[in-house]
Every structure is written in C-alpha cells, then in structure tokens.
Amino acid sequence: MTRPPRQLSLNLFIHPAGHHEAAWRHPDTQPERIFTADFYTELARTAEAATFDAVFFADGPVLHDGVEFNSVGRLEPLLTLASIAAATERIGLVATASTTFYDPYNLARLFSTLDHLSNGRAGWNIVTTASEDAARNFGLDSHPDHVERYARAAEFVEVVTRLWDSWEDDAVLIDRASGRYADPAKIHDVAFRGKHLRVEGAFNAARSPQGHPVLVQAGASNEGRAFASRYAEAIFTAHQRLADAQAFYADIKAGAEALGRSRDAVKILPGISPFIASTEDEARALEREFNELTVPEYGLRQLEKLTGVRLDHAQLDGPVPAELFADAGDVTDNSRSRLQVVAGIVEREQPTVRGLLHRLAGARGHRVVAGTPEQVADTIEEWFTQGAADGFNVMPPYLPGGLDDFADHVVPILRERGLFRTEYEGTTLRDHLGLERPASQYASPAADPAHALRDASGTDEASDAVGQEEARTAEPVLA
Amino acid sequence: MTRPPRQLSLNLFIHPAGHHEAAWRHPDTQPERIFTADFYTELARTAEAATFDAVFFADGPVLHDGVEFNSVGRLEPLLTLASIAAATERIGLVATASTTFYDPYNLARLFSTLDHLSNGRAGWNIVTTASEDAARNFGLDSHPDHVERYARAAEFVEVVTRLWDSWEDDAVLIDRASGRYADPAKIHDVAFRGKHLRVEGAFNAARSPQGHPVLVQAGASNEGRAFASRYAEAIFTAHQRLADAQAFYADIKAGAEALGRSRDAVKILPGISPFIASTEDEARALEREFNELTVPEYGLRQLEKLTGVRLDHAQLDGPVPAELFADAGDVTDNSRSRLQVVAGIVEREQPTVRGLLHRLAGARGHRVVAGTPEQVADTIEEWFTQGAADGFNVMPPYLPGGLDDFADHVVPILRERGLFRTEYEGTTLRDHLGLERPASQYASPAADPAHALRDASGTDEASDAVGQEEARTAEPVLA
Numbered sequence: 001m002t003r004p005p006r007q008l009s010l011n012l013f014i015h016p017a018g019h020h021e022a023a024w025r026h027p028d029t030q031p032e033r034i035f036t037a038d039f040y041t042e043l044a045r046t047a048e049a050a051t052f053d054a055v056f057f058a059d060g061p062v063l064h065d066g067v068e069f070n071s072v073g074r075l076e077p078l079l080t081l082a083s084i085a086a087a088t089e090r091i092g093l094v095a096t097a098s099t100t101f102y103d104p105y106n107l108a109r110l111f112s113t114l115d116h117l118s119n120g121r122a123g124w125n126i127v128t129t130a131s132e133d134a135a136r137n138f139g140l141d142s143h144p145d146h147v148e149r150y151a152r153a154a155e156f157v158e159v160v161t162r163l164w165d166s167w168e169d170d171a172v173l174i175d176r177a178s179g180r181y182a183d184p185a186k187i188h189d190v191a192f193r194g195k196h197l198r199v200e201g202a203f204n205a206a207r208s209p210q211g212h213p214v215l216v217q218a219g220a221s222n223e224g225r226a227f228a229s230r231y232a233e234a235i236f237t238a239h240q241r242l243a244d245a246q247a248f249y250a251d252i253k254a255g256a257e258a259l260g261r262s263r264d265a266v267k268i269l270p271g272i273s274p275f276i277a278s279t280e281d282e283a284r285a286l287e288r289e290f291n292e293l294t295v296p297e298y299g300l301r302q303l304e305k306l307t308g309v310r311l312d313h314a315q316l317d318g319p320v321p322a323e324l325f326a327d328a329g330d331v332t333d334n335s336r337s338r339l340q341v342v343a344g345i346v347e348r349e350q351p352t353v354r355g356l357l358h359r360l361a362g363a364r365g366h367r368v369v370a371g372t373p374e375q376v377a378d379t380i381e382e383w384f385t386q387g388a389a390d391g392f393n394v395m396p397p398y399l400p401g402g403l404d405d406f407a408d409h410v411v412p413i414l415r416e417r418g419l420f421r422t423e424y425e426g427t428t429l430r431d432h433l434g435l436e437r438p439a440s441q442y443a444s445p446a447a448d449p450a451h452a453l454r455d456a457s458g459t460d461e462a463s464d465a466v467g468q469e470e471a472r473t474a475e476p477v478l479a
Numbered sequence: 480m481t482r483p484p485r486q487l488s489l490n491l492f493i494h495p496a497g498h499h500e501a502a503w504r505h506p507d508t509q510p511e512r513i514f515t516a517d518f519y520t521e522l523a524r525t526a527e528a529a530t531f532d533a534v535f536f537a538d539g540p541v542l543h544d545g546v547e548f549n550s551v552g553r554l555e556p557l558l559t560l561a562s563i564a565a566a567t568e569r570i571g572l573v574a575t576a577s578t579t580f581y582d583p584y585n586l587a588r589l590f591s592t593l594d595h596l597s598n599g600r601a602g603w604n605i606v607t608t609a610s611e612d613a614a615r616n617f618g619l620d621s622h623p624d625h626v627e628r629y630a631r632a633a634e635f636v637e638v639v640t641r642l643w644d645s646w647e648d649d650a651v652l653i654d655r656a657s658g659r660y661a662d663p664a665k666i667h668d669v670a671f672r673g674k675h676l677r678v679e680g681a682f683n684a685a686r687s688p689q690g691h692p693v694l695v696q697a698g699a700s701n702e703g704r705a706f707a708s709r710y711a712e713a714i715f716t717a718h719q720r721l722a723d724a725q726a727f728y729a730d731i732k733a734g735a736e737a738l739g740r741s742r743d744a745v746k747i748l749p750g751i752s753p754f755i756a757s758t759e760d761e762a763r764a765l766e767r768e769f770n771e772l773t774v775p776e777y778g779l780r781q782l783e784k785l786t787g788v789r790l791d792h793a794q795l796d797g798p799v800p801a802e803l804f805a806d807a808g809d810v811t812d813n814s815r816s817r818l819q820v821v822a823g824i825v826e827r828e829q830p831t832v833r834g835l836l837h838r839l840a841g842a843r844g845h846r847v848v849a850g851t852p853e854q855v856a857d858t859i860e861e862w863f864t865q866g867a868a869d870g871f872n873v874m875p876p877y878l879p880g881g882l883d884d885f886a887d888h889v890v891p892i893l894r895e896r897g898l899f900r901t902e903y904e905g906t907t908l909r910d911h912l913g914l915e916r917p918a919s920q921y922a923s924p925a926a927d928p929a930h931a932l933r934d935a936s937g938t939d940e941a942s943d944a945v946g947q948e949e950a951r952t953a954e955p956v957l958a
Contacts, residue, residue, distance in 0.1 A: 032653060035595045036598075037564065037565060037597075061584050062683060063680060063683040067660060067666060068660065069660055070660055073646075073683050073684045074683060075592045075595055078558060079593055079596060082561035082562045082565075083561045083562065083565045086516060086561075086562045086564075086566050087565050101582065101584075101585065103580065103582075103617055105617060106540060106580065106581065109555040110555055114558055117516040117554070133680055138678075139676060167552075174510050174511060176504045176505075176506070180547060180548065181546060181547065182546045182552075184547045187546060199615075199616050199617075199618070201541060201612055204539075204540070204541060204542040204543070204553060205552045205555075293658075
C-alpha cells in the first residue's frame with residue numbers, strides 16, 4: 001500500500017474534567033481525580049495507544065474566576081508531563097508556560113529536563129498570559145500591556161534557545177583516561193542583554209535529545225500571527241468556519257515563508273471538540289445533555305467579563321442584547337479577538353442569551369461538532385485536505401469518555417482513509433510532527449556569531465531588532 | 480518483638496555520578512546516563528527497596544566551575560522527582576530550589592503538584608543560592624548579600640505556606656446536583672505584602688496530601704541556625720566530628736523549643752559518605768582508588784576559589800601554605816563557614832596540598848568514612864544514640880555501586896539492631912519522618928487571622944517581623 005504524502009497530526013488537549021464547562025457535573029466524568037497522577041497517565045496512555053502526536057496542557061499562574069461553579073483548579077503541567085513521561089514511551093508532551101511570569105534560566109531548565117527525561121518528547125506552548133489577576137500574584141501593580149509582554153516574549157524565546165544551544169551536541173567527552181569530562185570550547189556563555197532580559201552564563205545541562213523542545217504557540221489573533229510565523233513550529237488555533245481557518249492557514253504559511261522558513265516548518269492545528277455517538281441525533285442529544293448542566297450564574301459572569309456589560313438572570317431566555325458588543329473597542333486586544341468570534345456566532349445564529357451561553361460552554365470559542373464517527377472524520381478530512389489544517393487539537397468535551405470515543409471510533413476511520421498513522425515511525429515529538437532537529441546556533445563553522453555581534457556593541461542588536469518588530473504583536477486567545 | 484522507640488531516618492542524596500569529585504572517571508560509574516530518567520529511577524527504586532525515607536537532589540541555577548574536569552551539569556530536580564514519583568510508591572522526594580531565583584507562586588505550584596502527583600511524598604530543601612554566577616543568569620548586576628537573601632527567604636516561606644494553605648482541606652465540594660464545585664468561603668486570597676514579595680490572589684489547586692511539602696534546610700553555618708530552628712522540619716548538615724554534631728544537634732533542638740516547637744518537629748540528618756568493603760583495608764584502598772583519579776587542576780581551582788589564594792601545581796606535595804586561611808575575613812559568610820571546616824582538617828591532619836585535595840574530594844566537606852559494613856553501622860549507631868543525629872543524609876561516593884553496597888550490607892545490620900524499619904509503615908514522607916500533617920492556617924475557628932492582621936495596617940506585620948529577625952541569618956553551606 002502506498003502511503004499518502006501527508007499525515008494528520010493529532011494532539012490531545014487535556015482540560016481536567018473535559019473541555020465542556022459543565023463536564024465536572026456529568027456522571028461519566030471524574031472530577032475527584034483531577035489532582036492525581038493516575039488520571040492523566042491513563043488519558044495519555046489512551047492517546048498513545050491511538051498514536052496521537054502529543055498530549056497538551058493549558059496553564060496560567062492564577063486561580064481563574066468561578067471556582068464555586070467550575071473545576072478551574074489545576075496541577076502544574078510540566079511536572080504532570082514528567083510523570084506522564086515515565087509511564088509512556090512515544091507520545092509527545094506539550095506544556096504551556098508564561099514568558100511574562102517565568103525567568104528564562106528556570107524555564108529553559110524545566111523544558112530541557114522534560115526533553116531529557118522523555119527522550120525527546122517535549123514541547124513548549126509559549127504564552128504571555130492575558131490575565132490581570134496573574135500579575136497580582138507576582139508583585140506587579142498592573143499587568144504589563146500586550147506590547148510589553150510580546151517584546152519580552154520575543155527576547156525570552158531568543159535567550160532560551162541560546163541556553164538550549166549552549167552545550168553543542170558534542171561538548172561532552174567523558175574521557176576517563178585523560179580526566180576531561182567536557183570540552184569547554186563547546187560550552188558557551190549565552191551573554192544575552194536585551195531590553196527586558198539579561199542572562200550571562202552558560203546552561204547547566206547537556207543539549208537535549210530534540211536539540212530543543214518543539215516551540216508551540218496559540219496565535220489566533222491577527223496581531224499574534226507575526227510572532228507565530230517567526231517562532232512557532234506548531235500552532236494551536238481556534239476557528240468556527242472552514243473559510244476562516246483557510247485564511248489563517250494561508251496567512252501563517254505565507255508569513256513563515258516570507259521570513260525564510262519552510263511552509264512545512266510550522267504545523268497548524270485548529271481545535272475541535274467533538275460529541276460522538278452512533279447517530280447524529282444521539283450526538284446532538286449528548287451535547288444538549290452537557291449544555292443543560294451548565295450553571296447560568298457561571299456563564300453570565302464569564303460573558304460579562306468578556307463584554308464588560310452587566311447581564312441579568314432574567315434576560316436568559318430573551319435575545320442577546322445588542323449593546324453586548326458595543327464596547328469591543330474598550331477592552332484589550334486579547335479579549336477583542338475573542339469578542340469578534342462571539343459576535344460572529346450571535347450574528348449568524350441569533351441565539352437567546354441562554355443559547356449563547358450553551359454555545360460558549362463547549363470549548364471556550366473552539367469549534368464544537370456533534371455527529372457520528374464518520375461525520376467527525378469527514379470534517380477532519382475536509383479541513384485537512386482543503387488547506388485549513390495540518391492536524392487537530394482534539395479537545396474532548398468530557399474525559400475520559402470523550403477521548404475513548406474518539407480513539408475507538410474516529411481514529412480507526414482516519415487510519416482506514418490513510419490519513420493517520422497506524423504506528424509511530426519515530427521516537428521524538430519532532431519525528432511525529434515531521435519537524436527537523438535544529439542545529440545548535442553555536443555550532444556553525446564561523447564559531448559563535450552571536451558573541452561577535454554582542455561584543456561589537458555591548459548589547460544584543462539582533463534580539464533588540466526582533467523585540468521591536470514583535471512589539472506590535474498581541475495575545476494568543478482562546479487557548 | 481518490641482519496637483525500639485526511635486528509628487533512624489535515611490535520606491539518599493543523589494549526586495549524578497556520585498559524591499566523590501572523581502566518581503565520573505571510575506569504571507564502575509555511569510556518567511553517560513546522568514541526563515536520563517532511567518538512571519535516577521533505578522537509584523530511587525534501590526533506595527525504596529531499602530526503605531529509605533527519601534531521595535534528594537541538590538540544585539543551583541548555574542553551571543558550576545570546572546566542567547572541563549568534572550560532571551557538574553545536572554537535570555532540574557523537581558521534574559526528575561516527578562518522573563521518579565511515577566516509578567515508585569512510597570519513597571519521599573526532596574528537591575532543592577532557591578528562594579532568591581524563583582517566584583513564590585511558581586515554586587508553590589511546582590512543589591504542590593509534586594505532592595499531589597506522588598500522593599504526599601514531596602519535600603523542599605530551601606536554599607538562598609550562594610553563587611555569584613547564578614545572579615548573572617537572572618539579570619542582576621551583583622548577587623544579593625546574605626542579609627537580603629535571608630530576609631527574602633523568610634518572606635518566601637511565609638507566602639508559599641499561605642499559598643499551600645489557601646484551599647482548606649474541605650474546600651472542594653463536587654456537588655454535581657447543585658452545581659457547586661467548591662466553597663469559595665474556604666478558598667483564601669493570600670494577600671501577602673512583604674518588603675521583598677507581594678502575592679495577592681488565591682492558589683490554583685486543592686491543598687496537597689501532606690498539607691504542605693516537608694520543609695528541609697541545610698543550615699550548617701552558625702547564622703543559618705535561626706532560620707532552620709524556625710522553619711525546618713528536617714535539616715541536612717555537615718560535621719566531621721561527633722562533638723561538633725552533638726553541639727549542632729543540641730543547639731537546633733533548643734532553638735526549636737525556644738520558638739514553641741517540639742524537639743521532634745525537626746529532624747537532623749548529618750551527611751555521611753561511606754566507602755564500604757569487606758575489610759577496613761579494602762575500604763581504604765577503595766577510597767584511595769577514587770582519590771587517585773582526582774584531577775589536581777580541578778581541586779586546586781576549587782581550593783583557590785574557597786580561600787582566595789593562588790595555588791601552584793608545583794606545591795602539590797609540599798605542606799599546605801599557612802596563608803591559605805589568612806584571608807578568611809574577606810570572603811562571604813557562606814565561604815567562611817566552609818573555610819573553618821577545611822582549616823580544622825588541616826590543623827588536625829597536617830596534610831600535603833595533594834593530601835588536602837584528596838580529603839576534600841570525597842563529599843565537599845561532608846564526613847567521609849571507609850570501613851566494613853559493621854564499622855559504618857557502628858558509627859551511624861553511635862551518632863544516632865549519642866545525641867548527634869536523627870538519621871543520615873547518605874551520600875554514596877560513587878553510583879550506583881556505593882548505594883548498592885550500603886543497601887545490601889549496611890541496611891540489614893541497622894535493621895538487625897532494631898534501628899531502622901524493615902518496611903514502610905505509612906505512605907507519605909511525613910509518615911516516614913514522624914512529622915505531623917499541618918492544619919491549614921486559614922482553618923482555625925477564628926476565621927482567617929492573617930487577613931485581620933493585614934487589614935489593620937495595609938502591610939503584613941507578621942511577616943515583616945520575621946523578615947527582620949531572619950535578616951541576620953546566613954547561608955547554608957556544603958550542601
């Protein structure tokens with residue numbers, strides 16, 4: 001059998017009880033286990049048996065609103081993935097971490113160690129953290145605005161990649177006879193001096209199996225695309241409609257090419273949250289079952305926070321007030337992107353307030369589908385073959401059942417159609433995604449060009465240039 | 480059989496290839512594996528089979544000097560322990576992390592998650608990081624002095640314990656019927672405003688199995704004892720002689736009692752690095768074998784750094800120059816404590832320079848012993864029963880062989896003598912150490928006293944007082 005030239009990438013996005021906001025209330029979910037290792041290990045093993053590329057956790061250093069009505073607490077994802085790494089062999093491990101609220105030396109160590117411990121399966125979902133409340137957990141009077149956050153993020157990515165490259169691949173000698181452990185000429189001080197960040201010394205571990213972890217970004221907003229086009233090797237994105245996804249896909253690929261990167265060096269994975277049943281009617285009934293478990297107080301509060309407009313319990317079964325989207329200009333760029341998605345839904349579907357809350361309860365703006373395994377496979381194939389996706393960020397509405405249904409019923413169809421692997425061909429996340437292992441930036445024949453540049457001026461011109469360019473970019477949304 | 484009233488605690492201190500500085504050159508060590516998960520998992524399983532209380536990693540966010548001649552690189556310990564947690568059931572997991580170079584919200588999450596993932600086996604070795612070079616990796620022009628570091632450390636411990644207590648033990652309801660996930664009255668904003676640190680919000684995870692991870696400290700210097708007496712639940716310490724260890728032990732226990740703590744609430748574990756063989760002569764020959772693998776350039780450089788005095792390769796076989804300890808007043812408090820240990824060795828033993836380098840190669844100032852299993856067990860029993868130790872920080876000079884010898888030959892003797900458990904009685908690290916599970920500070924009948932105090936003044940008087948008192952304390956050494 002001839003293999004098709006292109007294969008889907010499938011990433012399991014794990015939201016503790018499931019991506020539907022009422023998942024924890026459903027009798028088939030396990031909110032009692034969301035702070036245990038076994039729960040996540042079992043999910044990762046299911047995904048690995050289904051040959052998913054990776055498992056992924058979102059994150060933020062803050063307790064999100066609404067803990068009274070939703071299971072918004074979470075474990076720290078890097079440690080959770082280290083635990084999963086020990087219980088799995090092949091599946092990739094992608095953690096979200098914030099460039100605004102971490103120091104680069106610490107973050108570089110955490111991800112390098114995950115890559116070592118997992119034999120090359122680590123990925124970093126780069127976020128700048130949009131929450132004002134997070135800033136209050138880090139001694140800041142106010143949250144840095146998106147310009148400042150993205151300028152720091154650009155420097156951050158520059159410096160952590162230098163740290164990951166600090167030891168060239170052949171730096172370690174282990175020459176017992178001579179007593180030389182390593183070649184110090186192949187271990188480099190990173191000597192990074194940017195506007196926001198300064199790191200002087202060398203890294204304190206050998207280069208990791210993948211060279212460096214896969215860089216992931218969730219640049220769904222218009223302004224975030226520049227950052228994603230430059231740095232991202234995979235993108236998690238949110239689109240409701242094929243045409244929007246196609247436009248985003250074309251834009252990112254063109255942006256990467258314009259920066260001298262290959263179109264294939266960045267993989268685009270829209271989110272999909274599927275309710276699966278043996279008939280379409282049953283699938284829609286299943287979706288309704290979850291929607292009816294939503295707590296209106298919770299949804300109203302989330303919508304108020306998004307729109308800045310007070311909403312009333314009494315309005316639940318009336319039309320969505322027009323003023324809900326009037327203040328879009330006054331909110332942050334991040335929220336505006338999401339607001340546009342929501343406004344689009346209201347315009348097309350004319351729901352009641354309650355209907356809108358149900359619509360948003362599914363996966364926080366990501367695409368929710370309900371259908372048979374064939375229908376779900378059909379829409380995946382359509383987006384994959386019509387220039388909208390290189391794969392999908394699979395967001396089960398409830399766990400573990402929603403994952404089991406996808407693995408047991410949708411994956412076999414995708415395999416039959418020749419769209420998805422039947423076994424892993426490689427061992428690293430880069431292998432699964434078809435990404436090359438990067439060479440150390442210090443390993444070029446003209447040794448250590450970054451140092452030469454820095455030595456000339458005392459500051460880091462290359463990274464300053466990037467910092468300025470990226471200063472116009474904005475926040476990833478919806479992830 | 481009647482159990483003796485007191486049982487030893489044994490902690491395995493894992494230094495990648497072993498604690499002897501030349502361990503990596505020995506044919507029985509495995510420096511090729513020090514960046515892999517399996518290496519550490521195997522060590523931890525050996526320690527667990529021998530019913531050790533815990534495994535422990537030192538750490539610092541810096542590449543230490545001398546990578547040309549020694550395997551000084553390392554993985555990040557929290558992630559390594561999360562990986563070990565998945566492959567073990569009972570053994571405790573203690574990671575070092577710096578109060579100077581971490582943000583408390585991030586650090587609180589990492590340790591809380593380790594405690595959740597391991598079902599209550601996490602411990603935190605609190606350090607302030609003495610290395611000047613580390614500061615250069617975090618954008619600082621100069622390293623904060625020990626007064627400032629310890630003032631921040633005291634606030635840091637206060638705020639992370641508040642974060643760990645933020646969710647009371649019964650905060651999570653999971654009431655599917657009513658739609659209430661948690662009781663917001665039992666989830667507390669920590670509202671901490673100190674001189675060095677500010678954290679406003681609530682924690683974002685449920686309280687962990689042990690209430691909070693075990694707090695460990697390595698307060699070997701005189702000035703560090705106040706910090707240890709107040710906060711530490713276990714202390715790693717370094718003493719060459721019984722009398723010194725007894726004096727330290729008595730001082731810490733008295734200090735804890737003076738602060739209203741129980742003597743049993745703080746466990747004191749001196750380091751011991753044992754060369755073990757079937758005769759004393761063979762054990763001494765084994766120690767010599769490792770000493771002869773040391774690289775003089777490396778040892779001289781370390782000694783120069785400690786003393787501030789230039790040393791010459793030609794002097795290796797002459798006496799230790801008197802001026803080596805003349806400048807002790809000019810170095811930091813941290814180095815001075817270690818310098819005193821080294822000066823004591825020189826005074827008592829009158830070694831050549833090479834002899835001194837060999838003496839220091841063993842375990843960086845910790846106690847090295849060489850003998851039969853009975854002799855090693857004898858000295859452990861003597862210190863344990865003579866008021867010098869509640870247990871030991873076992874530092875195998877080479878790995879995995881040095882651990883295997885201890886587990887196979889010394890542990891059975893300690894068990895026969897009724898000094899050490901034959902199986903785990905509990906499941907958490909607190910169980911193993913005989914430490915109580917702390918109640919949440921927010922759970923007292925007078926709800927939320929910390930808030931009342933803060934609300935009165937707008938700043939945090941309790942933690943300021945602690946910060947000032949602790950400002951006189953200095954750096955843990957030798958760990």
